[in-house]
Amino acid sequence: FNLNLLCVGYKGLGKSTLINTLFNRELYEQDALSHGVQSLDLGDGNGNDVSVKKENGENGPAEENKVKIETVSAEIEENGVKLQLTVVDAPGFGDSIDNTDSWKPIVDEINRRFDQYLESENKIQRTTLQDNRIHACLYFIEPTGHGLKPLDLEFCKQVHSKCNLIPVIAKSDILTDEEIVTFKATIKKQLEQANVQLFEPPQYSMLGDETSTENIFEKIPFAIVGSTEQVTTEDGRKVRGRAYPWGVIEVDNTKHSDFVYLRDLLIRQYLEELRERTNKVLYEKYRSEKLLG
Amino acid sequence: FNLNLLCVGYKGLGKSTLINTLFNRELYEQDALSHGVQSLDLGDGNGNDVSVKKENGENGPAEENKVKIETVSAEIEENGVKLQLTVVDAPGFGDSIDNTDSWKPIVDEINRRFDQYLESENKIQRTTLQDNRIHACLYFIEPTGHGLKPLDLEFCKQVHSKCNLIPVIAKSDILTDEEIVTFKATIKKQLEQANVQLFEPPQYSMLGDETSTENIFEKIPFAIVGSTEQVTTEDGRKVRGRAYPWGVIEVDNTKHSDFVYLRDLLIRQYLEELRERTNKVLYEKYRSEKLLG
């Protein structure tokens, strides 16, 4: 199994923390993901340093690009299943004074991976087909409480027809429960009006025995909180979370954040659907457009 | 007494909430400040609607400006002293995809007010000199935990020599106490390296009896939390704050935010110093540069 996950959002929205939290290991040391990956120290269990898999996509170091593409790979074990996880990050996105077209290097990377797959499909020796296509894009929304910014909408419009788009509200602990309700409604309305297609449950989830599924997708955009720190709650439990003078946030508590729903969607329940939709719907669309000219 | 306060920051950083919290009254209804001021309802006690004082500076509605200048005035009573408060806001700042020169309409507004004063100084009838110059600029920093963004630095460099600059960390409840310490240190270092001059205590605060003063200025950039909502703490007290599933933040509790320090600086202890430095240092500099060249 492999999962190629694209993570996009402005610097400081907790992207690397969330990835570490999702996969329950320090894939990125704090600040490593978006700020140069020197402190990264990943082993693949065979004595190989997988951080060498870090590539810079097509943007060589010579090109003065404001948005870079960085990749980090590691083998993860989830519920006894081995998963080859690759996270593609785009440091620099939204961080300049002028962010015109900052989505472009990211869309180029998605296309490059489609092209790579197209090429390998055309080779005679097809048994070792490696799937590097982007299976899902987590888009991190700033928790302003107001709505999406122009750049957020622009990015979603450019990307939703190329990969499974899953918007998340970053650092949602900044919002009260009421503010989250209003914010989610505003975001959903703005995305609808912009005709942005989000990753949705496949048709069979309309069956009665898929109740928990209904709940997962209703939570989108997921209001998440990430943390790999162990903290102690007021009633003495040790949990992953963030400790403040006024209380302790528990990452895995569904009353505190939608983190568990995101994790279930990405890894436990819909991994196969994500890869399948990429292959059967998104890639096919790309392929036919490309072959038609 | 009057205080002309410039408030700048991206949309959604809690600017209007903070102004309402500082002056303990709904100067702005939620969302009124940066999103058109239609719902504003201010009276000056004489049956006049002071919201008509709302001006759009030099940017007439005809001009397609991404950054607008909006003004709201009201008479406030603080500790039995009447204060004519004017808040100048710049909605649109930092909210576009391309924010090049978005600081310019704001600097133009500061200059326009200096020019207005210069002109009135030159009139024969000088007894009714109205001081509309900007006495302080509160700059709202996004609480990313990393550091200042390029636009933040650019703004501070353009403005620090024209008005008393007071940076604040917006919505600081998103950061743990440790994160606030690191973040403040990073911000201060970045501002120093950019040679940005912040509003500082006047010389006499070096005397022994000014200990509390030393504390106020050490807190800059102030890590603030704003709220006009009454919430109930776990031990039953009614306070201004924000209620989360994991705890209640109290705005006026110095363990929860620097709000009290900011309020003391702006209104209770340094109001006169702010107006004085504007008049004797910043305006003088502007005036001499203007007359010389």
Ligand SMILES: Nc1nc2c(ncn2[C@@H]2O[C@H](COP(=O)(O)OP(=O)(O)O)[C@@H](O)[C@H]2O)c(=O)[nH]1
């Ligand atoms: N309040 C809050 N802070 C977070 C959360 N996740 C990460 N942070 C903090 O935000 C800062 C930036 O996180 P980082 O993962 O480096 O962000 P990135 O630049 O998007 O990769 C760090 O100080 C984190 O501890 C969260 O869910 N809530």
Ligand SMILES: Nc1nc2c(ncn2[C@@H]2O[C@H](COP(=O)(O)OP(=O)(O)O)[C@@H](O)[C@H]2O)c(=O)[nH]1
């Ligand atoms: N977490 C947190 N939220 C805040 C704070 N101040 C305001 N907010 C919320 O942030 C949202 C935007 O606030 P607003 O004052 O309209 O921001 P503005 O656009 O900068 O004027 C509202 O939902 C407020 O309740 C704060 O100190 N902390």
